[in-house]
Amino acid sequence: MIRPIAILVGLGFSIVVLLSFVTGAYTWATEEVQPAAEYEFHLAPHGPEGGFAHDGPFGTWDVAQLQRGYQVYKEVCAACHSLKYVAFRDLAGLGYDEGQIKAEAASYQVPGIDPNTGEATFRPGLPTDYFPSPYPNAVAAAAANNNAIPPDLSLMTKARHHGPEYVYSLLTGYGPIPAELEQEFPEFETPTGLYFNRYFPNLNLAMAPPLTTDGQVSYAEGNPAPTIRQMSADVAAFLTWTAEPKMVERRQTGWPVLGFLIFATILAFLAKKQVWSNATPGRKDD
């Protein structure tokens, strides 16, 4: 009894799904696909020439670059973007010592409570504080930015496919609408308040180009010239660090773990061979 029922159920599901297939295939074959500018002119992200120091299983942080990237964040990005999961104490990972971190934290005003009156006020930051948001709340952020809330940057490079490359490409990807695009899609336009960028999914981005001129950030002596590309690469590296400060530690833990496991597995294999050697006397394939 169970088999005839099963066969009916099986045929039922298959026929219904094949009906869906036939209608879907018919639509697909007859309907012309509307070409879309977002598909044809979107570019895949790419990193700076030579890649990042942290790329690959052996990659490590380029501490000098992270410090430059932090400077770019602080002087440019921080005007609109928060970094809420990073605390000042975390800056030790960028090679700053305790005194420098204290001074750095104190240069920020964070929300606090007046110890005498209990009123909400601002106080200088402490190493245990987190980077303060540039806006008091989301409504203020939206109001100041044409209704597009600037996202928090702490995890940005993990929240996008190929995140570090995406950040670099986006920062260096602004430009005029190419002639071919205008030719192929005369309707396409960048609305006022948006900016054309071929690395952004729909090509029109609410963020104004943040890095517009070489030397916009003055690096300390001994650092490479702050071209737009250099600053973009530096801040992309910095945001890779903010997204996962333990990334290099993780890989460096991984190598000895892998080494141990491979050694242990070889031993396990030899043990297995030893144990089985007397189990199958005269086995065909021995």
Place this chain on the structure above:
Amino acid sequence: MSFPWAKEYTPANPVMKFLDEKLPLPRLVYNAVGAGYPVPRNLNYMWNFGVLAGFFLVLQIVTGVVLAMHYAADATVAFGKVEHIMRDVNWGWLMRYAHANGASFFFIVIYLHIFRGFYYSSYKAPREMVWLLGVVLFLLMMATAFMGYVLPWGQMSFWGAKVITGLFGAIPVVGEPLQVWLLGGYAPDDAALNRFFSLHFLLPFVIAGVVILHIWALHIPGSSNPTGVEVKSESDTVPFHPYYTAKDGFGLGVILILFAAMVFFLPNYLGHPDNYIEANPLSTPAHIVPEWYFWPFYAILRAFTMDFILPAKLWGVLAMFAAILIWFFLPWLDRSPVRSGHYRPLFRKFFGFGLIPAMAVLFYCGGAPAEEPYVMLSQIATAYYFLHFLVILPLVSSFEKPEPLPYSITEAVLGSDKKAVLGENTTPAT
């Protein structure tokens, strides 16, 4: 129960003797996974995955309990708590990545374990109960994994929860009240997050309990083997310890190397970047996809695009659940007396050229956007999937001439079995 030649536990030192008299726990372990459990001597590496699944269950419970110590199921802080684990908790990043990738590896070994069962028809008598409990375990695992993925409260957590619970809304009449009841509201929020956390903590222990039943049921007939011929004599078996502990130890080493490579070098490869964006009910991700281990069933869900008597969405939901529930009936659908696919030429073709490619297509298309040609591909694969289990499997044995089976496991391993030659045991091989 066991074979009559199973070794008996004889405690050597006085402490174990005392323990064996008062509470024979060592005896239980000895008979379950020790020298007291005779196992067919011809098991290949496909028989490793049960033990490996057990290992990953333990790993998930251990890492999960530690993570729960630092997590809070409150929609306003959950996302930040996960970041706190990643940044501030000692070795928190290792615990979290091991737990997230551990779930994936648990599913990898379980899928291999299940497909081992399909190929060697491990579901057939006398092991029906082992199989039924296994399907229950798989369903429990899926529920646990689904609820676990909601806990980090990222965009995919939220929208995945919304889409999956929304499926219940497709059920006529009771659908919407049921969805609201499941979520404790109209959309996933604190109520849903809290109950998912509670159940996500509870279910692994339920799974552990059912695993014990699964092993218990297995030990009644004993393990199956690649020939599908039942154990006939002592020369067909070896004791589980040390033979299979050694073999499983090697298999565990290999899978741990792969696991460590993922955890330490590609920890987010199997995840989705959108889950590093905090849940936002006002912003829908471009493509909502579940975790990879749900992709085949998600592809089946989305394959039904046409209303036919019932709405397309309801067809999809029915088919998705049916896709797993039909496994419960396999022991009675497949009536070939031969167990192992190794001796079933026609079944083997359907398995290798039908089921495996169909599953591969469903896996791929379930993770792809709901566009052509992925939808068309998953429709063909879905049709084959149901035909395979419900039509081909019940019918194939009528048209198939199985290849000759070895007399015994011993003969399969050694090329000859003295007993077969002497005619000592003339029970026909099954």
